[in-house]
Amino acid sequence: MKDLNELVNTEDQDFFHTYKRLKVVIERGDGCYLFTDKGEKILDMFGGLAVNVLGYNHPKINAAIEDQVKRYVHISNLFYQEKQIALADKILQLTGFSKVFFSNSGTESVEAAIKLIRKYFLGTNKKTLISFTGSFHGRTIGALSLTARRKYRDQFEPLMPGVKHLEFNSLSDLEDNINDDTAGVFVECIQGEGGVNMATDAFITKINELKEKYGFIVVADEIQSGVGRTGKMHGFEHFGLDADIVTLAKGIGGGLPLGAILGNERVKNVFSVGEHGSTFGGNPVAAACGLVIFTELENGLMDKVNRLSEYLFAKLNIMKSKFPEKIKDIRGKGLMIGIELNSPGQPVVEKMMQKEVLVNCTNENVIRLLPPYIIAENDIDLFIDRFSDSV
Numbered sequence: 415m416k417d418l419n420e421l422v423n424t425e426d427q428d429f430f431h432t433y434k435r436l437k438v439v440i441e442r443g444d445g446c447y448l449f450t451d452k453g454e455k456i457l458d459m460f461g462g463l464a465v466n467v468l469g470y471n472h473p474k475i476n477a478a479i480e481d482q483v484k485r486y487v488h489i490s491n492l493f494y495q496e497k498q499i500a501l502a503d504k505i506l507q508l509t510g511f512s513k514v515f516f517s518n519s520g521t522e523s524v525e526a527a528i529k530l531i532r533k534y535f536l537g538t539n540k541k542t543l544i545s546f547t548g549s550f551h552g553r554t555i556g557a558l559s560l561t562a563r564r565k566y567r568d569q570f571e572p573l574m575p576g577v578k579h580l581e582f583n584s585l586s587d588l589e590d591n592i593n594d595d596t597a598g599v600f601v602e603c604i605q606g607e608g609g610v611n612m613a614t615d616a617f618i619t620k621i622n623e624l625k626e627k628y629g630f631i632v633v634a635d636e637i638q639s640g641v642g643r644t645g646k647m648h649g650f651e652h653f654g655l656d657a658d659i660v661t662l663a664k665g666i667g668g669g670l671p672l673g674a675i676l677g678n679e680r681v682k683n684v685f686s687v688g689e690h691g692s693t694f695g696g697n698p699v700a701a702a703c704g705l706v707i708f709t710e711l712e713n714g715l716m717d718k719v720n721r722l723s724e725y726l727f728a729k730l731n732i733m734k735s736k737f738p739e740k741i742k743d744i745r746g747k748g749l750m751i752g753i754e755l756n757s758p759g760q761p762v763v764e765k766m767m768q769k770e771v772l773v774n775c776t777n778e779n780v781i782r783l784l785p786p787y788i789i790a791e792n793d794i795d796l797f798i799d800r801f802s803d804s805v
């Protein structure tokens with residue numbers, strides 16, 4: 415394997431500079447740990463950005479990949495595909511939604527939802543799409559138009575017209591801006607990139623009331639908070655959002671690129687043949703892994719998420735009471751947790767990395783935890799120990 419300096423220099427020359435990399439070379443992963451070429455063992459509290467819900471080198475994921483690779487890796491959406499169909503069936507059975515469309519990523523799931531809404535309201539005056547301050551819905555032009563955080567969008571205007579960003583958790587903003595023209599409302603009930611910000615119950619109730627009055631479509635963006643991450647199948651279930659469409663990605667493919675939208679009875683007949691599609695969408699190897707994930711969720715994995723979440727929150731709350739001047743807030747659900755500091759978070763991330771624990775900072779001062787669901791109590795103890803030192 416090439417050493418770090420060689421990799422850095424070659425990437426610097428070859429790549430568009432879109433990523434800021436950590437200065438380590440990962441050789442392999444196992445469970446909740448990453449192993450570097452220097453022999454370090456890093457506890458991963460970020461799970462590949464909410465993707466690796468079963469951690470690394472999971473025997474069931476590995477077996478599903480091996481089995482499918484031996485049969486075929488890709489045959490195109492010209493064919494009925496056993497693994498896709500089995501996964502769709504399992505998801506619909508576990509969620510109560512009526513239809514599924516498979517994509518490859520979160521942003522593509524959001525695009526599919528936008529297109530579905532456009533088609534549903536074709537020929538009507540319902541054209542406006544609503545999203546909220548602090549939101550992140552992806553980086554392709556449609557999804558980016560919904561993404562409200564300026565740092566992601568400022569340099570790429572003009573974006574898609576007809577999108578309004580309202581203040582997250584403002585009831586008056588909803589009342590003042592939602593009307594007969596509103597076609598769709600996109601909500602992250604727990605905003606991930608925005609800093610693990612939680613919707614208030616009153617805010618979600620108001621969205622539901624306005625939906626009843628004006629008939630727009632509600633999209634729950636569950637790309638980060640879905641697939642059991644919050645201790646329920648979808649994060650919006652904690653809030654009672656009346657969602658017509660759910661967008662999924664990240665954890666759904668067990669580490670392979672996969673996304674999906676789920677639709678309820680209301681929207682189930684919107685798309686016809688050829689109106690939407692994707693060459694790779696629902697790739698059979700990714701779908702085989704997705705089937706492992708949803709089978710584990712069906713068999714009690716979310717109980718584990720809830721148990722570990724309780725354990726982690728209890729430890730974090732003790733820390734907060736010990737260091738009230740350092741820790742401002744602890745929030746989130748399940749294993750999607752934000753620790754808001756009273757100071758910038760990046761130095762803490764760097765100190766943690768020196769102590770061989772990977773965490774992430776979002777929105778300047780929020781340490782974000784998105785660990786694999788297979789994390790154990792003693793891993794959490796290790797995290798708390800090193801986090802206390804670093805804070």
Ligand SMILES: Cc1ncc(COP(=O)(O)O)c(C=O)c1O
Pocket residue numbers: 519520521522524550551552553602606607635636637638639663664
């Ligand atoms: C809530 C939410 N929506 C959409 C996206 C975009 O997903 P992707 O990066 O797979 O396109 C993300 C990614 O972080 C997300 O957190």
